[in-house]
Amino acid sequence: MDAIATTAIAELQGLVREHRRVHVCGNGSKHVSPLSGYVALSTAALRGVIEYQPSEFVITVAAGTPVAEVNALLASHGQYLPFDPLFVESGATIGGTIAMNACGSERYRFGGARDFVIGVRFIEGNGELVRGGGKVVKNAAGFDYPKLFVGSCGRLGLIVELSFKVFPKPEAYASLRVSLPSLEDALALLPKLTNCPYDLNAVDLVMENHTRTTLWVRVGGIAEALPRRMDRVRALVGSGEVLSGPEEEHFWNDMREMRWMESGDVLVKVPLTPRWIPALDARIARWKRRYSVGGNVAWIATPSLAETDAALTSLRLSGLVLRSQAPDPHIGYRPFNPFAERIKRALDPLNKFG
Amino acid sequence: MQPAALVPYECDALLAFRERPLCVVLPESQEEVVQVVRLCHHFGVPFVARGSGTGLSGGSTPVPGGIVIAMNRLNRILKVDVEQRFAVVEAGVVNLDITRTVASRNLLFAPDPSSQPVCTIGGNVAFNSGGAHCLKYGMTSNHVLALKVVLPDGELAFLGSESLESVDADYVGMFVGSEGLFGIALEVTVRLLPRPETYRTVLAAYRSLQAAGDAVSQVIAAGILPGALEIMDHLSIQAVEAAVHPGYPTDAAALLIVELEGEQHQVEAEWRRLESVLKASQPYLLKAAQNEEERLKIWKGRKSAFSAAGRLYPDYIVQDGVVPRSRLGEALAEIERLSQKWGIKVANVFHAGDGNLHPLIMFDGNQPGSYERAEELASEIIDVCIRLGGSITGEHGVGMEKRRFMPRQFGPAEIACMNATRDAVDPKRLANRGKRLSEEFTSAHTLVGAHPLERAGVIARE
Ligand SMILES: Cc1cc2nc3c(=O)[nH]c(=O)nc-3n(C[C@H](O)[C@H](O)[C@H](O)COP(=O)(O)OP(=O)(O)OC[C@H]3O[C@@H](n4cnc5c(N)ncnc54)[C@H](O)[C@@H]3O)c2cc1C
Numbered sequence: 068m069d070a071i072a073t074t075a076i077a078e079l080q081g082l083v084r085e086h087r088r089v090h091v092c093g094n095g096s097k098h099v100s101p102l103s104g105y106v107a108l109s110t111a112a113l114r115g116v117i118e119y120q121p122s123e124f125v126i127t128v129a130a131g132t133p134v135a136e137v138n139a140l141l142a143s144h145g146q147y148l149p150f151d152p153l154f155v156e157s158g159a160t161i162g163g164t165i166a167m168n169a170c171g172s173e174r175y176r177f178g179g180a181r182d183f184v185i186g187v188r189f190i191e192g193n194g195e196l197v198r199g200g201g202k203v204v205k206n207a208a209g210f211d212y213p214k215l216f217v218g219s220c221g222r223l224g225l226i227v228e229l230s231f232k233v234f235p236k237p238e239a240y241a242s243l244r245v246s247l248p249s250l251e252d253a254l255a256l257l258p259k260l261t262n263c264p265y266d267l268n269a270v271d272l273v274m275e276n277h278t279r280t281t282l283w284v285r286v287g288g289i290a291e292a293l294p295r296r297m298d299r300v301r302a303l304v305g306s307g308e309v310l311s312g313p314e315e316e317h318f319w320n321d322m323r324e325m326r327w328m329e330s331g332d333v334l335v336k337v338p339l340t341p342r343w344i345p346a347l348d349a350r351i352a353r354w355k356r357r358y359s360v361g362g363n364v365a366w367i368a369t370p371s372l373a374e375t376d377a378a379l380t381s382l383r384l385s386g387l388v389l390r391s392q393a394p395d396p397h398i399g400y401r402p403f404n405p406f407a408e409r410i411k412r413a414l415d416p417l418n419k420f421g
Numbered sequence: 422m423q424p425a426a427l428v429p430y431e432c433d434a435l436l437a438f439r440e441r442p443l444c445v446v447l448p449e450s451q452e453e454v455v456q457v458v459r460l461c462h463h464f465g466v467p468f469v470a471r472g473s474g475t476g477l478s479g480g481s482t483p484v485p486g487g488i489v490i491a492m493n494r495l496n497r498i499l500k501v502d503v504e505q506r507f508a509v510v511e512a513g514v515v516n517l518d519i520t521r522t523v524a525s526r527n528l529l530f531a532p533d534p535s536s537q538p539v540c541t542i543g544g545n546v547a548f549n550s551g552g553a554h555c556l557k558y559g560m561t562s563n564h565v566l567a568l569k570v571v572l573p574d575g576e577l578a579f580l581g582s583e584s585l586e587s588v589d590a591d592y593v594g595m596f597v598g599s600e601g602l603f604g605i606a607l608e609v610t611v612r613l614l615p616r617p618e619t620y621r622t623v624l625a626a627y628r629s630l631q632a633a634g635d636a637v638s639q640v641i642a643a644g645i646l647p648g649a650l651e652i653m654d655h656l657s658i659q660a661v662e663a664a665v666h667p668g669y670p671t672d673a674a675a676l677l678i679v680e681l682e683g684e685q686h687q688v689e690a691e692w693r694r695l696e697s698v699l700k701a702s703q704p705y706l707l708k709a710a711q712n713e714e715e716r717l718k719i720w721k722g723r724k725s726a727f728s729a730a731g732r733l734y735p736d737y738i739v740q741d742g743v744v745p746r747s748r749l750g751e752a753l754a755e756i757e758r759l760s761q762k763w764g765i766k767v768a769n770v771f772h773a774g775d776g777n778l779h780p781l782i783m784f785d786g787n788q789p790g791s792y793e794r795a796e797e798l799a800s801e802i803i804d805v806c807i808r809l810g811g812s813i814t815g816e817h818g819v820g821m822e823k824r825r826f827m828p829r830q831f832g833p834a835e836i837a838c839m840n841a842t843r844d845a846v847d848p849k850r851l852a853n854r855g856k857r858l859s860e861e862f863t864s865a866h867t868l869v870g871a872h873p874l875e876r877a878g879v880i881a882r883e
Contacts, residue, residue, distance in 0.1 A: 122642055123747045145644050168587065181591050182563045197838045198831075203743045205775045205815035207549055207598055208823070208830055209857075210839055211562065214594025218587055235644035258504040264527070264618035266684045289690040296686050338584035340505045363585040387588035397588060406570070406578040406592055406603070406846070413845035414838070 072129055075112035076196060076227055082108055083225065084194035089419050091221040093131060093163030105421065110162050113227060116140060118202065125202055127186065127230040130162025137161055147236035149177040153389075156324050162226045167389065167396075168218035171323045172269035173285065175360045177234065180217045186230030187213040189223075192415030196227065204232045215410065220387075220396055222420045223411065237268070237287030241297050242315045245282040245307035250348055253280040254362070256304060257341050260284060261361045265300055271322065272358040274348070282307070285319060325366070328355060332368040334389040335375055335398065339365055343384065350378040372398060430489045433476040437738075437792065438821050442469075442483035447491050451511070451569075451607045457490055458605065459575035467854040470605045472513065472541030477739050478820025480547065480600055484855045490605065492543050498522055499608065506613045507566055507583055512543030512606045519611060528613040532561045534816070535724040546606045549598030551816040553649045553723060556774040557682070558614065560816065562597040567610035570596060572603070573847035583610060600818050601853035603846045617648070617682035621692045622716045625704035626673035630654055630757075630769070633675035634750040636702035637773045640679060641746065643698045645691055648682035650774030656733070657726050657768040657781065664729035667722025670706055677704070677773070678723060680716075726770040727781070734766070734783035736792070738799050741817040742806030746776040755805045756780055763798045777815035778806070804829065819857040827858070 083089055090105035110131035118127040121144040128137055134152045141147050151171035152164045159169065165187075170179045177183075186200035189212070199212025216226055247253045253272050260270050269285035284304070286296050297309045310318075321327055325334055332355065339347065341362030348356070355368040369375045372388065379386045379399025386399040411418075424441075431439045443466070448454045461468045467487035474481055483489050495513035502508070503526045508519060516537040519530040533552035534540055544550070546568070551560040558564070567581035581593035596603055627633040633652050640650065653661070653676045658669050669676055679695060681688045699707055710716040730737050744752040753769065756778075760767040768781040780802055784795040803813050803826050813819070813826045828836060839858060844850070854860060 120745075120747060122638060123745050124641060125745070168591075170586070174585075177557070178559065178563055179586060181594050182559055191838065195834050195838070197834050199835070199838075201810075201812055201830075203745055203776055203811045203815075205551060205555070205560065205743050205772070205777045206812040207741075207814045207816050207818050208812050208827065209835065210842060211549070211594050211598050212838075214562065214591040217591045217594070219590040223590060235646055238644075261506060262504070262527070262615055264615040264684060266687060288684075288687045289694075292684075292686040292690040296684060299684075299686075336586070336588060338582060338586035338588060340583050342505060360585055385588050402579065404578060404580070404589075404592065405572060405576050406580060406596070407590065409572075409845045410590075410592070410595065410842065413842040 072113055072115065076190075079108055079225060079227070080190050080194045080196060082106065083190050083192070083419060087419065088421060089225075090421065091166070091225045093160035093166075108225060110160060110225070110227075113162070117228060121146065124233050125185070125204065125230060126233055127202060127228060128161050129228055130226045131160050134159045134161050134164055141233055142236060145236055146233045148183060148231060149234045150174045150180045150183050151323065153323055153325065161229055165217055165229055166219055166221050166226060167387070169389065172271050172319065172359045175270060176266070176268040176287075181214050183231045183233070184213045184217060184229060185232050187216050187226060188228040189216060190225040190227060192224065192417055192419045200230065202230045223414045224420060239290035239293055239311070240268070240285060240287045240315060241293050241309060241311040242286070242318070243284040243297060243300050243304060243307045243309055245304055247280045247282060249278045250274065250280050250345070253282050254341060254344060256282065257362055259303060263303055265296065265303070267300070269319070269359075270361040272362070274356050274358075277352050283318065322357070322359070327357070328368040332370055333372055335367045335369055335372075335386045336389055337365040337367060337379060337384055337386045337399070338363065339384055343382065346382055347378070347384065350381070351375070430471065430474070430483065430491070433474045433479060433481045435477050435479045435482075435820070435822055438479040438482045440483045440485060442489045443486060445489045445491055447494055449494050451495060454490060454492070454495070454605060454607060455571050455575055455577065458571050458573065461488065461851055462574045462849065465849060465851070467851045469853055470543065470547070470601050472544030473515070473539045475536040475540045476544060476548065476820060477741070477817040478814070478822040480818050480820040480853070480856055481544075482821055487854065492541060492605070495607070503528065505583065507610055508613060509608060509610045510542055511608055512541060512546070514542050516540050516542055516545055523613055524616070527616045529616050530611055531558045531564055531614050535727065542609050542611070543606050546597050546609055547599065547601045548816060548818040551772070551775075551777070553651055553720070553772065554680075555772065556650055557646055557648050562594055564612045565593055565597055565609060566612050568593055568596055568606055569608035570604050570606050573849070573852040581610070585612070600820065600857045602843050602857060604852055619683070619685045619688050620648075620716060621681040621688055622710040622719055623679050623695070623699065624669070624706070624708045624719060625677040625679070625699050625702070626670045626706040627675045627677065627704050630675040630753050631750055632702065632704075633677045634753060634773070636677055636699060636704070637749065638747060639698050639702055640695065641774070643694060645681075645695055645698070647679050647695070647774065649678065649680040650772070651678040651723055652676065652769070652771055652773040653678075653723065653726060654769040656766065657730065657770045660729040660733050660768060661722045661726055664732055665721055665725050667718045669722055673706070678719060723770070730768055730781045730783070733768070734785060736784050736786040738782040738784070738795050739817070740778065740780045740782065740799050740802055741814045742778050742803055742811060743815040744776045744778065744806050744809045744811035746774070748809045749773060749776060752778060752805060752809055756802055759798055759801050759805075763794060765795060765798050767798070772815070775815065776811065800826070821856060824857060824859060
């Protein structure tokens with residue numbers, strides 16, 4: 068880490084020590100605003116790739132580095148972050164991506180942020196700078212703080228630096244697009260796809276209006292094998308149109324940037340399994356929504372957080388607000404977790420991070 | 422229980438550490454585990470959860486004055502959801518039984534430690550165990566969706582959910598690999614994967630270990646992502662050939678096993694690339710498995726490497742250090758040098774694709790001082806791994822064995838943070854006391870403030 072970053076870290080440590088309440092923010096791509104009474108701490112000065120040797124397939128970056136920079140560097144060596152970080156073009160930082168666990172459709176293939184983060188440096192509530200994990204892909208020494216910080220929403224400490232394992236990037240992609248009369252038809256097809264051994268990269272459902280559903284299946288890999296792989300996927304589904312090139316990329320890019328939302332709507336992420344989708348959909352059918360990651364995530368673009376909160380609570384589903392001015396990003400069902408309480412007490416005993 | 426009946430519980434597969442437990446409890450239900458933990462908490466009795474005792478670092482070795490909670494009777498598979506691809510199992514279920522149960526539905530539980538016919542999912546969770554097939558889909562932690570655990574004071578906690586995604590900090594990830602220090606796993610929800618449609622398994626034999634190591638780098642650099650990438654050296658090839666006759670070329674200095682797995686057309690295309698990369702690496706023999714039987718034979722050899730080593734020498738220590746993959750060659754050369762320096766034989770089998778070494782350090786326990794010398798060599802190998810930027814353990818855990826090396830890999834701030842975390846979860850330090858972390862009650866961790874020069878931004882702690 069260069070001198071500027073070292074000074075920046077020391078400054079952040081000082082601020083954490085000095086202030087009663089602090090709020091960490093990256094580049095604001097997820098628009099979560101600080102609470103009143105909190106001092107905002109920006110990771111903007113923590114920028115840059117700290118270590119990257121392409122043959123090692125591991126990269127270490129400062130938390131405030133834009134994901135776009137990381138992606139570009141990796142791509143120039145034929146590599147990528149397989150968990151499909153969101154809001155890349157909106158300027159998301161790598162630290163914010165991990166803190167909010169903002170993974171996209173393609174996390175279906177090899178796993179989410181939790182499956183690729185191998186090291187973290189963070190500032191604890193007492194201002195100490197601590198390293199967890201390391202820069203090797205297997206490591207059973209010490210507690211798994213790198214995973215713990217995925218989805219921590221800035222509440223366990225300030226992420227300063229992250230290390231990831233990376234993979235070779237699929238050299239080509241193609242998708243199957245299938246228009247179906249109803250959500251039920253789509254859900255009936257889903258297990259066929261999620262249980263098939265065709266190594267699908269993404270399986271998403273786009274709700275066009277109340278019922279009409281478009282199924283998108285993405286496949287990536289060696290270019291010469293793709294046409295035959297797509298034939299098989301199409302045969303499995305029974306119909307649909309095979310897309311590749313700009314139109315195909317455009318769809319997944321819009322998904323990654325959430326450009327399908329109406330401006331003014333708030334984005335809510337809801338983890339679930341396919342079996343929950345009919346009940347949830349019945350309650351939110353008036354809003355724009357998509358079911359992603361093989362039916363493991365619902366993305367809801369809602370004009371009303373209160374109504375969304377009520378719908379989720381009634382189903383005992385939890386939600387995370389990704390784009391709003393709401394003070395607390397968590398909505399819906401929030402079961403008490405004694406383990407979480409204890410971990411929080413250890414890392415942030417004075418509750419500085421909120 | 423009679424005193425003699427306690428003997429099997431005195432140690433795990435690391436025989437060097439032994440301790441007679443106060444007693445062994447064999448709960449029949451989750452509720453009984455919870456009750457026992459509550460009693461332990463009430464009376465301040467330390468407890469150790471035990472699966473099948475195949476751990477290699479002294480993780481389930483009892484502590485003085487403590488009891489053992491043997492989880493083996495909690496072996497029910499509670500739920501299999503084929504469509505949503507998960508299973509809910511009790512912690513005492515044997516790893517391979519999960520895959521056996523779902524195999525007819527073409528699903529599998531991916532983590533495959535060589536001990537999988539006996540080790541339990543609870544032990545896998547405690548150590549975040551891996552296996553030969555971790556390169557693509559990760560270790561145990563990457564396949565655990567949710568956990569029901571009893572915390573060290575008897576309180577229950579439910580972590581994670583059936584979904585692949587979450588809106589919380591990753592408490593499942595934090596619990597997995599905690600070596601039992603955060604309490605006992607009662608129920609584990611595991612993710613199941615579709616069984617790969619096809620495999621392509623190839624053996625490449627080399628005249629030097631270095632050449633095999635270089636081949637690994639070339640395979641990875643070519644952008645190929647195999648399911649497994651394993652190396653065995655001359656000594657382990659000989660041991661394995663004598664024990665299970667997998668048909669390995671016994672004159673090889675090193676054998677590389679590469680396995681591609683996945684969709685048929687993709688694997689075919691990968692195979693064409695792999696073949697040309699491997700040919701360019703100049704093995705003197707390149708042999709692809711022609712059918713499932715030949716494939717299983719190759720794996721049988723690799724998976725029996727540890728037990729086969731027992732044929733060469735009466736005793737051995739298995740090391741588990743990790744180095745950055747691009748520094749494998751350096752690490753192996755250093756191990757060879759140390760082996761010669763100490764005059765002790767070391768066989769090498771390793772998860773080359775992950776940089777995870779398993780040097781088997783051979784000795785004869787009947788000769789006085791030989792264990793101590795083997796330990797010294799092991800300690801120097803660990804130093805090599807740390808110096809190269811790696812880790813003291815990749816999958817076998819710290820346990821009792823590697824506890825003393827923790828301060829070499831981690832600084833005081835890291836150790837203090839781990840202690841603080843552990844003390845917040847288990848203030849009485851009852852759960853697996855004496856494992857992973859040292860027991861000195863030193864840390865005034867949360868009270869430490871900044872040095873005035875730090876506050877002024879003049880110095881920083883690294
Ligand atoms: C021949 C051989 C080959 C091996 N190959 C591999 C390999 O390829 N990869 C690998 O990673 N390991 C390997 N191992 C090591 C070992 O098998 C694994 O660590 C395994 O996960 C241990 O499982 P177990 O049920 O035997 O646990 P035990 O040895 O009984 O216990 C291991 C640890 O888990 C804790 N524990 C057990 N159950 C629970 C529970 N329910 N809740 C909380 N903590 C619990 C114990 O306290 C202890 O700390 C091998 C061992 C042998 C002997």
